[in-house]
Amino acid sequence: QVQLVESGGGLVQVGGSLRLSCAASGRTFTNSAMAWFRQAPGKEREFVAGQNWSGTRRAYGDAVKGRFTISRDYGKNTVDLQMGSLKPEDTATYYCAAGDRHGLELERAYDYWGQGIQVIVSS
Numbered sequence: 001q002v003q004l005v006e007s008g009g010g011l012v013q014v015g016g017s018l019r020l021s022c023a024a025s026g027r028t029f030t031n032s033a034m035a036w037f038r039q040a041p042g043k044e045r046e047f048v049a050g051q052n053w054s055g056t057r058r059a060y061g062d063a064v065k066g067r068f069t070i071s072r073d074y075g076k077n078t079v080d081l082q083m084g085s086l087k088p089e090d091t092a093t094y095y096c097a098a099g100d101r102h103g104l105e106l107e108r109a110y111d112y113w114g115q116g117i118q119v120i121v122s123s
Helices: none
Strands: 003-007 010-013 018-025 033-039 046-051 058-060 068-073 078-083 092-099 117-122
Touching: 003 092, 018 033, 018 092, 018 117, 033 068, 033 078, 046 068, 046 078, 058 068, 078 092
Parallel strands: 010 117
Antiparallel strands: 003 018, 018 078, 033 046, 033 092, 046 058, 068 078, 092 117
16 A cells, blocks of 8 residues: 655765665655654664655754755655765665654654665775
């Protein structure tokens, strides 16, 4: 039914760039917040970037501020994450999420999750 599918992951060198995309299907998310989270081996899932439903607010985790940019295309029902100046610490599985509740940085605000996509930054 409702699906979020990430794409664009892969292997990249330190300092490089990568663009992740998340395509939603089964329903539109024009009235939902959308976000990216990530989980590195041995670590808890952390907030990376999010944008509220109206597009008036964007938020970024401290570790990625100034390096990552989230963007949404409401017509295509997609959300992208442009990642630059990549570091080995960015290596993780990245998850796309969508939700209809307040709390842009909070996992509990999101009801729908993608399957995750791997990003590996080699040093």
